[in-house]
Each structure stands twice: as C-alpha cells, then as structure tokens.
Amino acid sequence: MKNNLVSVIITTKNEESNIENCLKSIICQTYKHIEIIIVDNGSTDKTKEIAKKYTNLVYDKGPERSAQRNYGVSISKGEYILYIDADMILGPFVVESCINEIITDDKVIGLYIKEVILGKGLWSRVRRFERSFYCGTPIDAVRFVQKEAFLEVGGFDESMSGPEDWDLDRRLSEVGKLKMISDSESFAKTDNAYNNVENLTKWHNTFDRFLEEKGVTDAVLSERNILFHNESEFNLKKYMAKKRVYSRSFSQYISKWGNNDSIIRKQFGIPYRYFIVFLENGKWKRLLSRPFLTMGMYFLRVMVGIEYLKSRLVSF
Numbered sequence: 430m431k432n433n434l435v436s437v438i439i440t441t442k443n444e445e446s447n448i449e450n451c452l453k454s455i456i457c458q459t460y461k462h463i464e465i466i467i468v469d470n471g472s473t474d475k476t477k478e479i480a481k482k483y484t485n486l487v488y489d490k491g492p493e494r495s496a497q498r499n500y501g502v503s504i505s506k507g508e509y510i511l512y513i514d515a516d517m518i519l520g521p522f523v524v525e526s527c528i529n530e531i532i533t534d535d536k537v538i539g540l541y542i543k544e545v546i547l548g549k550g551l552w553s554r555v556r557r558f559e560r561s562f563y564c565g566t567p568i569d570a571v572r573f574v575q576k577e578a579f580l581e582v583g584g585f586d587e588s589m590s591g592p593e594d595w596d597l598d599r600r601l602s603e604v605g606k607l608k609m610i611s612d613s614e615s616f617a618k619t620d621n622a623y624n625n626v627e628n629l630t631k632w633h634n635t636f637d638r639f640l641e642e643k644g645v646t647d648a649v650l651s652e653r654n655i656l657f658h659n660e661s662e663f664n665l666k667k668y669m670a671k672k673r674v675y676s677r678s679f680s681q682y683i684s685k686w687g688n689n690d691s692i693i694r695k696q697f698g699i700p701y702r703y704f705i706v707f708l709e710n711g712k713w714k715r716l717l718s719r720p721f722l723t724m725g726m727y728f729l730r731v732m733v734g735i736e737y738l739k740s741r742l743v744s745f
Contacts, residue, residue: 433532435463435524436507436576440497442470444515445479447659450639452483454518457632459625460525466505468497476515495585495593502579510574518640518657521632526610526654527573538578538605539571539598543655547643552663554644555725560658561715562707565609567695570594571601572656578605591675592682595696599686610654629653665732672733679737697737703730 437455441448448467455465465484469477470491480487490500498512509531511524523542531537543564546557563569582600585593601607640649640657649655679697686693695701707716716723 432462433509433528434507435460435509435511435528436466436501436505437463437524438466438468438498438501438505438510438512439480439515440468440470440494440501440512441472441476441480441515443472443474444476445472445474447516448476449479450518450636450659451513451515452480453635454521454632455524456483457521457628457635458519458524459521459628460528461625461628463524464505464507466501468501470494470497493587493590495587495589499584499587502576502584505576508576510576510579512572512574513656514658516659516661518636518659520653520655520657521629522654523610523656530608530610531573531575534606534608536606537608538575539601539607540573541565541569541607541609542572543609543652545645545649545655545657547640547645547657547659548661548663549642549644550663552665552725552729553660555722555729556660556663557644558715558719558722559726559729562712566706567595567692568702568706570598571607573610574601575605586685589678589682591678593678595692596682596685599692668729669732669736672736673739676737676739703727703734 439448439451444451452465455463465486467477467480467484467487468490469480469487470493471489477487486504488500488504490497494514501512502510509528511527513519527540527542530540541564544560546553546560548554548557578601579597581604582597584597586596587593589596598607643657643659645657683693683697695706707713
C-alpha cells in the first residue's frame with residue numbers, strides 16, 4: 430500500500446458533545462497517513478477548544494457546510510478527501526479500506542461508505558433500518574473522493590444546502606467510477622503491515638461499549654469499515670425541521686438536472702423512493718422480517734414527502 434495522504438475534513442458548529450468522539454475515531458484509524466482539518470462555522474461552545482487538542486488545522490468559515498467543505502479541500506494537502514460531520518464515528522478500518530479500494534482500481538474516484546444510525550429508541554431503530562437500504566443507491570452519496578476529481582468538477586455547489594451531496598455525486602459520476610467500499614476484513618488480511626494492532630485495540634477499548642449503549646449489536650461491530658452516525662435519540666419535530674430546511678434547495682437541484690432525468694426520478698419519484706429502493710437486490714426480505722420497523726419507516730417517508738410537497742407549493 431502506498432503512503433497516500435488522506436485529508437479528513439470535518440464541518441462543525443456547536444458540536445462540543447460530538448467532536449471528541451469523532452476525532453478519537455480518526456486518531457485510532459489503522460491507516461496512519463491522515464491530516465485532520467476542522468472547518469468551524471462560528472461555534473460559541475467548546476468545539477474549537479476540543480478540536481485543537483487533536484489537530485492544529487482548525488479554521489473558521491461559513492455560511493453553510495458546502496462552503497466549509499470546499500474551503501477545507503482548498504487548504505488540504507492530501508491526495509484523497511474524506512468529508513464527514515462532527516456527529517460521525519469512523520470504524521477503525523474505514524480509511525485503510527478506502528485507500529485499498531481506490532488504488533486497486535484506477536477507474537474509481539469516489540467511494541460510498543456504509544452508514545449506521547445510532548440510538549436505542551424506537552424511532553432511532555426505524556431510522557437505522559431505513560438507512561440500511563440506501564447504501565450505494567441514488568439516495569446515498571460518496572464520502573471518500575480523489576481530490577483531483579473533486580477539483581475537476583468544481584467541488585460542492587455552494588448555493589445548495591441539503592442536496593449538494595447528490596449534486597456532487599452526479600458530477601463525479603461523469604468523470605469516473607463510484608462504488609461501495611468492500612468488506613474490511615478482506616483488506617485487513619491482505620496487508621497486515623498496515624493493520625495497526627495498537628490502534629485497533631484503542632478503537633475497540635474506546636468505542637465498543639459506547640456503541641453498544643447506542644443500540645449497535647456485535648454483528649454490526651464486526652464490520653469495522655462502517656461509519657456510525659450519532660444523530661442522538663430521535664425527535665420527530667427536530668427531524669422534520671431539518672428536512673424542511675434541506676427541502677428548500679430541492680427545486681434548485683431538480684431544475685439543474687431536469688425533471689425527466691433518470692436519477693432525479695429515482696430520488697424524488699414515488700416508485701423508486703417509496704418502493705423499489707426497499708425491494709431491489711433481495712432487500713424485500715428485510716421488509717418482511719421486520720414488519721414493525723417497516724411500518725415506522727413508511728410513516729417517516731410519508732411525513733417527509735408531505736414536507737417536500739409543501740416546499741414545492743411555496744416555491745410556486
């Protein structure tokens with residue numbers, strides 16, 4: 430494996446309760462050639478103070494995460510970019526797996542990473558169940574990107590806040606190949622020189638109990654190249670408010686790519702968004718095995734759909 434530098438870019442705003450776990454998970458990666466860049470948007474808590482214990486690359490930039498991420502890339506020195514939020518925790522093999530994947534196939538310029546929502550409450554479990562259907566689909570977005578390709582397509586569209594990840598995905602797919610990272614264990618066994626046992630032990634000592642308390646099972650913990658999203662226990666009011674904010678840019682995104690675009694139809698059309706994405710590739714078996722979670726998932730989907738329709742009516 431080459432010693433490619435990876436720039437991990439984290440956007441923050443008042444994330445003192447999350448940022449330390451995020452940074453610890455990066456420090457404990459089995460892959461060592463990493464720089465950590467924090468781009469903060471006017472935090473008034475201890476976010477930056479905590480961040481500076483782990484990296485001296487802490488900067489101020491706003492007004493939204495698209496601009497923050499673009500700025501982070503502009504000052505980065507890495508050949509590859511991994512962009513995450515402050516409430517995310519990286520499994521110990523995430524960066525190693527991404528590097529292995531992307532240097533194995535020179536056509537690959539971006540990678541999707543499996544994401545698991547944390548939380549023990551009913552609605553958190555519903556969200557975790559729902560998110561499991563989206564990996565590598567048009568509902569997902571790459572997080573690990575070749576910097577050269579990122580710059581070639583112009584980075585994130587700073588006029589959007591919500592669908593900017595999808596928009597970047599679309600432009601990246603026009604210049605190279607995007608794919609899911611493979612199972613971490615297969616990579617760990619092929620190159621033990623980069624499987625840092627000490628860091629792996631530190632990661633498990635730090636996060637195993639925390640993740641179990643957040644509803645993650647041993648089966649999930651064994652998949653060590655996934656991204657854990659600590660959204661905190663689900664609050665329907667806050668969830669809908671977040672979706673309402675994101676929906677404001679949907680019309681702009683749709684206009685950019687066109688109503689008849691095949692991906693737009695999947696992301697916003699009823700057939701794919703409400704049915705096909707949950708049924709394709711044998712995923713329907715999961716729906717049948719978890720009927721209660723399936724009903725909860727469809728309740729949330731309908732609520733989000735109503736918010737989207739409201740935003741369309743307001744825009745007319």
